[in-house]
Amino acid sequence: MKVQPHLTEPQGKIKKLLEVNDLRKYFPIQKGVFQRTIGYVKAVDGISFDVQRGETLGLVGESGCGKTTAGRCLLRLIPPTSGSFIFGEEEVDLAKLSHHEMRPYRRRIQMIFQDPHASLNPRMTVGDIVGEPMRVNQTEKGSALQDRIVELLESVGLRSQDMRRYPHAFSGGQRQRIGIARALALQPELIVADEPVSALDVSVQAQILNLLAELREKFHLSYIFIAHDLSVVEHISDRVAVMYLGKIVEISDAETLYQSPKHPYTEALISAVPLPDPSAQREREHIRLEGDVPDPSQPPTGCYFHPRCRYATDICKQETPELRQVASGVQVACHHSDTLELQGV
Amino acid sequence: MTSGKKTVNEKPLLEISGLKTVFPTDDGIVNAVNDVSFKIARGQTVGVVGESGCGKSITGLSLLQLVPSPGRIEAGDIQFYRNGEEDPLDIAQVSPKSELMRQIRGNEIAIIFQEPMTSLNPVYTVGNQIAEAIILHEQVDKKTARERAIEMIARVGIPAPTQRVDEYPHQLSGGMRQRVMIAMALCCSPTLLIADEPTTALDVTIQAQVLGLMQELQAEMGMAIMLITHDLGVIADLADEVVVMYAGRVVEKGTVDDIFYNPLHPYTQGLLKSIPTLGKTPQRILPSIPGTVPHPLTLPTGCSFQPRCSERMPECERMPELAEINGKTETDGHDVRCWLHTDF
Numbered sequence: 001m002k003v004q005p006h007l008t009e010p011q012g013k014i015k016k017l018l019e020v021n022d023l024r025k026y027f028p029i030q031k032g033v034f035q036r037t038i039g040y041v042k043a044v045d046g047i048s049f050d051v052q053r054g055e056t057l058g059l060v061g062e063s064g065c066g067k068t069t070a071g072r073c074l075l076r077l078i079p080p081t082s083g084s085f086i087f088g089e090e091e092v093d094l095a096k097l098s099h100h101e102m103r104p105y106r107r108r109i110q111m112i113f114q115d116p117h118a119s120l121n122p123r124m125t126v127g128d129i130v131g132e133p134m135r136v137n138q139t140e141k142g143s144a145l146q147d148r149i150v151e152l153l154e155s156v157g158l159r160s161q162d163m164r165r166y167p168h169a170f171s172g173g174q175r176q177r178i179g180i181a182r183a184l185a186l187q188p189e190l191i192v193a194d195e196p197v198s199a200l201d202v203s204v205q206a207q208i209l210n211l212l213a214e215l216r217e218k219f220h221l222s223y224i225f226i227a228h229d230l231s232v233v234e235h236i237s238d239r240v241a242v243m244y245l246g247k248i249v250e251i252s253d254a255e256t257l258y259q260s261p262k263h264p265y266t267e268a269l270i271s272a273v274p275l276p277d278p279s280a281q282r283e284r285e286h287i288r289l290e291g292d293v294p295d296p297s298q299p300p301t302g303c304y305f306h307p308r309c310r311y312a313t314d315i316c317k318q319e320t321p322e323l324r325q326v327a328s329g330v331q332v333a334c335h336h337s338d339t340l341e342l343q344g345v
Numbered sequence: 346m347t348s349g350k351k352t353v354n355e356k357p358l359l360e361i362s363g364l365k366t367v368f369p370t371d372d373g374i375v376n377a378v379n380d381v382s383f384k385i386a387r388g389q390t391v392g393v394v395g396e397s398g399c400g401k402s403i404t405g406l407s408l409l410q411l412v413p414s415p416g417r418i419e420a421g422d423i424q425f426y427r428n429g430e431e432d433p434l435d436i437a438q439v440s441p442k443s444e445l446m447r448q449i450r451g452n453e454i455a456i457i458f459q460e461p462m463t464s465l466n467p468v469y470t471v472g473n474q475i476a477e478a479i480i481l482h483e484q485v486d487k488k489t490a491r492e493r494a495i496e497m498i499a500r501v502g503i504p505a506p507t508q509r510v511d512e513y514p515h516q517l518s519g520g521m522r523q524r525v526m527i528a529m530a531l532c533c534s535p536t537l538l539i540a541d542e543p544t545t546a547l548d549v550t551i552q553a554q555v556l557g558l559m560q561e562l563q564a565e566m567g568m569a570i571m572l573i574t575h576d577l578g579v580i581a582d583l584a585d586e587v588v589v590m591y592a593g594r595v596v597e598k599g600t601v602d603d604i605f606y607n608p609l610h611p612y613t614q615g616l617l618k619s620i621p622t623l624g625k626t627p628q629r630i631l632p633s634i635p636g637t638v639p640h641p642l643t644l645p646t647g648c649s650f651q652p653r654c655s656e657r658m659p660e661c662e663r664m665p666e667l668a669e670i671n672g673k674t675e676t677d678g679h680d681v682r683c684w685l686h687t688d689f
Contacts, residue, residue: 062548171637201396202575206619206633213629228548235621235631258624272553273623274578278601281581288557289550292518345624 015053017190017222022046023083025069029297041297043069045246051190056216056223058237058254060230064293066246067226071192074224075111076102088189107137107186114195116175120167126153126178127163133185152181155218156211173204180211184219194226209236230273234258242266245296245304248323252330259344262332264309267342285343303335311336356426357384358536358569359408364421364437366407375641377403377416379593382667385537390563390570392584392601394577396638400593401573405539409450410441427453428536452482455530459542461522465514471525472510475532482533497528502558520551527558534566541573556582577620581605589613592639592649595667599679609670609681612650660684
């Protein structure tokens with residue numbers, strides 16, 4: 001059982017950092033000379049969740065499920081189609097702010113990217129990269145800026161002399177540390193980490209996961225941790241939201257989700273992960289989903305998962321299930337979640 | 346799936362010994378594969394596992410004489426027991442461009458790569474590409490080859506094969522493309538399939554489909570598989586024998602149970618501990634291996650793992666041999682390259 005101090009406190013004391021309501025992002029499909037819109041890809045199709053202060057929320061799903069788009073919408077890197085993001089004690093709706101009004105909030109939400117090779121400018125020194133957010137926002141300058149850069153580099157496990165080197169001189173894991181130092185520069189409250197370890201080797205992946213956990217305690221951060229790897233998400237997250245074709249199908253605390261999933265898709269995802277334990281792997285029942293994730297521009301009727309679901313009945317083909325509370329802290333979007341007995345790990 | 350299902354006394358399919366593949370660069374010679382030895386038995390799955398740059402892919406390419414220039418096989422031999430022949434053929438001695446090598450490639454030893462989009466030709470239909478391999482290796486006309494291609498497409502579980510045969514790679518999803526690659530690799534019933542990170546680019550549910558398909562086809566067609574991957578879960582799922590590589594060398598090899606339940610090399614132990622495992626009570630801190638993989642041009646003296654190793658001793662300044670664990674006969678076939686388990 002993980003230590004979750006905020007969950008042991010009485011309900012009223014829980015501090016909500018971010019509340020996302022009905023976030024949608026539709027990308028138009030345009031065709032012809034006049035770029036007429038002939039349809040929409042519903043990349044994110046009405047998702048709602050919240051993030052508590054000091055919490056890590058895992059956002060997991062296969063490629064094309066909308067997890068990255070959701071993360072980018074939160075930072076307003078791409079404009080959401082609709083929805084609201086209530087942020088901080090002020091309860092400001094970030095989705096309604098103008099570009100200019102958004103500025104003070106940008107420093108409070110930062111992002112860590114997947115590819116440490118592509119997300120650092122090769123022509124800037126590490127010191128410039130880490131210092132840039134502070135220069136742009138004019139939070140520090142002169143020797144104070146230099147001191148702050150050294151402090152940041154040391155907090156992510158790099159040395160002060162590294163600030164004069166260029167990104168190419170570093171390995172993948174070290175570059176990811178530089179990206180993390182840059183994200184920390186403005187003392188954010190929330191960090192959206194989009195697949196921060198998937199490009200790294202196994203032994204380095206563990207180092208970065210440990211660093212993220214350590215920084216969370218040290219700087220009282222909250223994370224939205226986007227990843228496709230269920231084991232990594234389980235390791236780092238307090239709560240996990242599973243996405244499929246732009247919708248959240250299940251959201252609950254990490255332990256409950258993995259031990260007793262309530263949605264057939266979660267069950268299949270867990271079953272598909274090969275365990276690094278040969279005899280357990282031989283004895284496990286393997287659920288093999290048929291087919292591929294459907295085209296998000298032409299999603300199936302009813303429950304989006306029904307064509308691949310082994311428990312699907314007539315109602316699943318006709319009615320879209322809503323995400324509803326089935327137990328304390330457990331929400332699931334399935335017509336049959338009350339009757340199904342699904343297997344976890 | 347059972348491990349060690351093959352008896353030891355029968356002739357292996359492939360026996361690699363002392364293989365060394367080098368890449369001359371401006372800054373020196375990179376020993377990408379250095380003194381690698383292992384066997385693959387008929388019908389068996391051997392997993393080769395390691396981090397990027399450990400030489401696992403180059404080992405696979407060496408078996409087909411496909412090492413990209415300027416790389417070359419410098420030493421060692423690859424004894425391949427061809428069907429119906431008593432004496433093995435040393436692939437290391439065969440010229441990459443020879444007619445003999447062409448006969449082996451795709452026909453007796455086939456390979457599937459990680460990225461199915463870049464390994465399929467975008468301007469030919471998938472049917473064409475599968476038929477090409479059949480026409481090249483067997484004396485059949487186009488019509489028969491096309492029928493065989495359709496049959497193979499159906500066999501790898503692609504729905505509507507008669508329609509799919511005339512489609513182009515971009516019309517297929519990632520999982521479908523990897524199925525096409527498998528169909529192409531298996532259309533000539535090879536005795537060995539080299540699968541280089543076959544599911545790394547795929548989503549987890551599609552990975553499960555493709556791995557399941559490979560297992561089914563192996564049971565049906567009886568080919569041996571050399572499975573190259575960094576994913577220990579995939580290894581645990583499919584492999585009978587496991588070879589662990591680090592910085593170009595084999596550091597440990599044994600049955601899948603040996604490696605997972607009795608790992609002896611500190612690197613193998615570290616690797617197994619550092620992966621978050623689904624369902625295990627999560628620990629706040631993962632035991633990680635400090636440092637990073639050394640640069641191939643500046644390998645440490647002695648054991649390559651020694652600077653990162655928690656069990657380092659003075660002896661580690663010399664390179665240990667890959668050897669049976671001393672004094673233990675019950676661990677037959679479990680070899681480790683570490684002074685902890687070797688006499689000085």
